Amino acid sequence: xxxxxxxxxxxxxxxxxxxxxxxxxxxxxxxxxxxxxxxxxxxxxxxxxxxxxxxxxxxxxxxxxxxxxxxxxxxxxxxxxxxxxxxxxxxxxxxxxxxxxxxxxxxxxxxxxxxxxxxxxxxxxxxxxxxxxxxxxxxxxxxxxxxxxxxxxxxxxxxxxxxxxxxxxxxxxxxxxxxxxxxxxxxxxxxxxxxxxxxxxxxxxxxxxxxxxxxxxxxxxxxxxxxxxxxxxxxxxxxxxxxxxxxxxxxxxxxxxxxxxxxxxxxxxxxxxxxxxxxxxxxxxxxxxxxxxxxxxxxxxxxxxxxxxxxxxxxxxxxxxxxxxxxxxxxxxxxxxxxxxxxxxxxx
Ligand SMILES: *Cc1c(COP(=O)(O)O)cnc(C)c1O
Numbered sequence: 001x002x003x004x005x006x007x008x009x010x011x012x013x014x015x016x017x018x019x020x021x022x023x024x025x026x027x028x029x030x031x032x033x034x035x036x037x038x039x040x041x042x043x044x045x046x047x048x049x050x051x052x053x054x055x056x057x058x059x060x061x062x063x064x065x066x067x068x069x070x071x072x073x074x075x076x077x078x079x080x081x082x083x084x085x086x087x088x089x090x091x092x093x094x095x096x097x098x099x100x101x102x103x104x105x106x107x108x109x110x111x112x113x114x115x116x117x118x119x120x121x122x123x124x125x126x127x128x129x130x131x132x133x134x135x136x137x138x139x140x141x142x143x144x145x146x147x148x149x150x151x152x153x154x155x156x157x158x159x160x161x162x163x164x165x166x167x168x169x170x171x172x173x174x175x176x177x178x179x180x181x182x183x184x185x186x187x188x189x190x191x192x193x194x195x196x197x198x199x200x201x202x203x204x205x206x207x208x209x210x211x212x213x214x215x216x217x218x219x220x221x222x223x224x225x226x227x228x229x230x231x232x233x234x235x236x237x238x239x240x241x242x243x244x245x246x247x248x249x250x251x252x253x254x255x256x257x258x259x260x261x262x263x264x265x266x267x268x269x270x271x272x273x274x275x276x277x278x279x280x281x282x283x284x285x286x287x288x289x290x291x292x293x294x295x296x297x298x299x300x301x302x303x304x305x306x307x308x309x310x311x312x313x314x315x316x317x318x319x320x321x322x323x324x325x326x327x328x329x330x331x332x333x334x335x336x337x338x339x340x341x342x343x344x345x346x347x348x
Contacts, residue, residue, distance in 0.1 A: 004335045006313045006325040009174075009202040009257075009284060013330065017249070018206060018242040025241035029234050030056070031227075037237030041244050045211040048247060049175075049196055050187035053219035055212045056240055058231050060085075060173045063197025063210040064136075065093045066229065067169045070222045071134045071195070074099030078134035078169075079121045081107035083143040086136055086171055097229070101130045109280075111141030111149050115156060122164050135161050138171040139178045139189060146285030146326075148178035151188045158192025167194040173210070177203055177283040180254040194218065203254055203284060204246035205329050208239045250329070257284040260327040260336050267340040273347045286325045287316065296346055298323070309342040 005011045014022070028034035042054035057063045064086050072078055078094065080087050082104045086094070094100040105117040113135075123129040137157060139149040154170070161168045170193040172178070172186070179186040190196045195214035200206035212222055226232060233239075265281040265288075268274050273294035280287065290298055298315045302323075305311040316322040327336075 002310065004311045004331060004339055006311065006327070006331070006339070009326050009328040011330075012202065012205040012328050014207045014242050015205055015245065015329070018245045021241040021245050022238050025237045027235040027237035030236045031232045031234060035235060035237040035240070037244065038240040041240040041247075042211065044244065044247060045198075046213045048186065049190050049198075049213045051196070051213040052216045053214065055219050055222050055226060056233075056236060056243070057197070057210050057212055057226060058208065058233070059201075060171070060197060060199040060210045061090050061093070062226070062229060062231050063212040064090060064169070064171050065097065066212055066222050066225045066231070067195045067197060067214075068094040068100055068134065068136075069098040069229075070218060070225045071167045071169065072098060072100045073133075075101065075130055076133040077101040077103050077123065077130040078136055079103045079105060079113075079118055079132065080136040081105060081113055081138065081141070083107040083141070084136060084138050084171065085142060085173065086138070088143065103132070107141060107144060109144065111138070111144060111147035112153055113137070113157070115160060118157065118160060122166070132164070132166060134167050134169055136169045136171060138173075140174045140181070140283050142174065142285070145280045145287050146174065146177065146283040147280070148181040148282055149189070150182060151184055151191065154189060155192050161192075168192060169194065170196045172196045172198040174199065174202060174283065176251040177254050177258070179251070181258060181283045186251075195222075200243040200246045203257060203328050204250040206239070206242040206246040209243050211243070253329070254284070257327040257329070257331070258282075260331060260333060261286050261325075263333065264325060264327065264336050264340070267336070268343070271340075271344055271347055284327045286327075288323055288325070289319070289321045290323070292321070294347060301346055304346055305342060309338070311339050311342055
């Protein structure tokens with residue numbers, strides 16, 4: 001990449017090893033269950049997360065919708081965070097496509113939902129109410145800073161969910177970032193979950209795709225849901241081949257991205273007109289604000305970074321002076337130093 005692109009880890013290109021694996025992948029018709037590369041990706045993903053089976057889907061959004069539609073029927077309710085990707089950024093699909101009623105509770109600064117808030121949100125048996133079926137967590141929690149959620153907390157939610165006969169889904173788009181940040185195997189972070197979806201296409205650099213994992217029975221039902229969403233793919237092994245490289249080689253290097261995020265955050269904290277909470281930088285995201293007295297407006301700051309330095313960084317939607325910078329495979333330590341130098345000049 002000749003630009004330094006901090007907008008998201010979704011911008012990552014596939015690695016040369018991925019392109020090579022894609023070119024050489026054995027394929028078959030995956031709707032018939034005959035694509036060996038897809039089958040391998042699904043089995044390895046499930047094993048990696050300690051579940052029985054996996055399902056390759058087009059996107060993280062499709063993984064979450066497929067899970068919600070498989071766990072819930074029309075008029076059922078799912079409990080999730082107000083800041084959850086599933087609530088904010090998935091086009092209202094669980095309601096639009098599945099008639100699922102979202103019941104939102106506040107996300108705490110550490111990315112969790114309060115157990116008491118979940119407990120209060122669970123409906124009693126009464127004909128006035130929708131039926132509660134599902135609780136959804138997000139790990140790492142993306143909109144509030146890429147915060148990893150611990151296994152101990154997730155176990156508590158799992159116990160609560162089981163006590164009420166509900167299911168637990170984890171939107172683990174960046175679950176391997178959480179695993180790296182907490183130095184805990186991903187399977188321990190999701191042990192309490194009935195289903196988990198994770199993205200191959202973010203920090204793991206695959207060009208397309210996510211995997212949904214769960215029990216054999218759940219995945220069998222989810223396969224039908226995926227088909228109904230138009231997500232049954234044919235020679236998808238071309239894409240799954242990159243996914244295999246992603247889970248085999250890219251999960252182990254995410255700590256490098258986190259170290260780069262720390263270096264960026266420490267450099268930013270030392271600049272004038274920047275406000276930033278270093279303790280909130282726990283994975284590959286850095287949130288910071290430009291102060292009111294900064295010599296440039298947030299818009300000019302972003303424009304000048306792009307025009308004068310080939311650096312992409314966007315004001316964060318919903319805030320007036322906030323930026324989110326995301327580190328990933330295509331951002332090196334030298335890029336961090338270059339970016340800090342550029343921002344120092346703009347803020348001088
Ligand atoms: C990116 C993301 C998704 C959706 O993934 P897409 O592949 O972009 O559809 C879901 N949840 C979280 C937390 C994400 O960050």
